[in-house]
Amino acid sequence: MEKMRADARRNRAKVLAAAEEAFALDGLAVPLDDIARLAGVGAGTVYRHFPSKEALFQAVVLERIQQFAEEARALVTAADDPGAVFFDYFVRVIRQASLNRAICDALAESSGHAFKAGAGDEFRAALAELLARAQAAGAVRPDIDGDDLRALIVGCLAVERYAPGSEHLLRVVVDGLRPVERVRTG
Known part of the structure; x- marks a missing residue:
């Protein structure tokens, strides 16, 4: 080429x-x-x-998803505090993606233009690596995996779409990702 x-x-x-x-x-x-x-x-x-306009649209979405993946990969290698880095990145992705419906839809897809080109797979892999590091540091509960995390991101984006500015709901999700401090009984 x-x-x-x-x-x-x-x-x-x-x-x-x-x-x-x-x-x-x-x-x-x-x-x-x-x-x-x-x-x-x-x-x-x-x-x-x-x-075509569709080709331009796909290129925009792909570029943004690739940027998310690159940022996550860079954070994996630079993270002094894996937990703080993970949570900051998780919240930042949701806030940035919520500003663009096309990005929201692309993150929610399991197939389609963003994922055909591999950008979605790169993003998921980099996000899973950040998650694994945060879990190893004891900052994120161990029973969450990359698919769970993606579902939570999509859910947070849906909340933001239907209840804009619901910061307290995002905090509820973030708090739910933290390890349970005490054993539940009953």
Whole structure:
């Protein structure tokens, strides 16, 4: 495959950034011409990189999921306090994803555009690694696995969609991930 020129890479990055902003606000209803204008490029530039609005939409979602995965992988190697790092990242993913319906939907999918390209698998693997480190440090209850965690993220995103600003509900979920301090009886 031919390597992209530097100006073409910059234009593609501008289009992706503008599209992420536009899709987050207006969803798929936003015209490609509006995205081109927001990116400061011509419509032809958008079409050269992305043959359809759906292709651009998929690229935006894939890039964001990949960014989540890269951030998690970086945190695994840099974590001095695995528990704090895990909880901070968990909350940050929910807050960032809740701002963009496309990202919410992609995280909720078990198949589809984000997961066909492997970005979803990379994200799940990196998140599971953060979880395992936090569990090994005793900061997260041991009976939670990566699939449980993904379900909790999707649930938190649904709560945010239907009850925006429900910080106390996110705190309930975070508290539920912490180890049980005392044995329950009865």
